[in-house]
Amino acid sequence: MSTHPPFRKVFEGVATRSQMFALFDRHSDTPGVDPLSGVPYASEWFEISASEYHFMLGLLPPLFQRTGMFGMSEYKAGNVTSVFFAIRIRGRERWFHGFCDLSDKHSPDAMRAAIIAHETGALDSMTREEKLEAIWSATHADFRGIAGETDPDAWPSEHHGKRTILVYTVGQGTTLKLLEDLTDEEIDSRMPAVHARSRRRGGNDAELS
Incomplete structure (x- = not known):
């Protein structure tokens, strides 16, 4: 199995x-x-x-x-x-x-x-999990990390070991945020440019012949 x-x-x-x-x-x-x-x-x-x-x-x-x-x-x-x-x-x-x-x-x-x-799925065929993986892959190591690794007191213990990423928040500046907590807007803004162009075109070139 x-x-x-x-x-x-x-x-x-x-x-x-x-x-x-x-x-x-x-x-x-x-x-x-x-x-x-x-x-x-x-x-x-x-x-x-x-x-x-x-x-x-x-x-x-x-x-x-x-x-x-x-x-x-x-x-x-x-x-x-x-x-x-x-x-x-x-x-x-x-x-x-x-x-x-x-x-x-x-x-x-x-x-x-x-x-x-x-x-051959829907236009926006990437799942949320796949988008988060793509963002993690595209983010430089200097701008991502693991919660609790360098400063255990900065994160609740239940979040220790989870992936974090630097984001800019209006009124707060640049802060660390759990990758899994990114909003849909934050995810869309961080997806590679190729993905953004595809969505603007509205084309679906994935169909099995």
């Missing part, structure tokens, strides 16, 4: 090569997690370009390869490795990267299905 966490999109838009490599290690500076276990990464995914897909395919002999999918032979940690997907959506080829826990042999196919389901 599968025990992988829910599949979740962690970046909105098409990641550049530098963004892709940053996302490969996005948990490396997150206090309170063990990135070497691979667990924080399992089931995360994001979109890349064709050039990054083929670059990664040529980097190392793949662990496995079949039509529209290959896995990296170098594991991230534990049973978690990178799997790359080429998926035709609404007549257009698109490319994605995801971290799959191969202790579940069905994980790559389940992730592919989850990506298709997500990208």
Whole structure:
């Protein structure tokens, strides 16, 4: 039986090569997690370009390869490795990267299905949780942290260990706020520009052909 966490999109838009490599290690500076276990990464995914897909395919002999999918032979940690997907959506080829826990042999196919389901959903198909993950990924380490890590008295004990982010509040200036407590307006204002442009266009180019 599968025990992988829910599949979740962690970046909105098409990641550049530098963004892709940053996302490969996005948990490396997150206090309170063990990135070497691979667990924080399992089931995360994001979109890349064709050039990054083929670059990664040529980097190392793949662990496995079949039509529209290959896995990296170098594991991230534990049973978690990178799997790359080429998926035709609404007549257009698109490319994605995801971290799959191969202790579940069905994980790559389940992730592919989850990506298709997500990208053929509603216009604003990112869930609140996925938006928060995208914001966390895009925020520089200097502007995010963990509640109670440096000043335990600054936060109630029930919030210790939760992620925080710097926000500007009218009348209060710049303050730390729990990531999970961001308002819808604060979330929208912090989403990557690609996402904002997509919403202004009102287009939905995610439909399975």
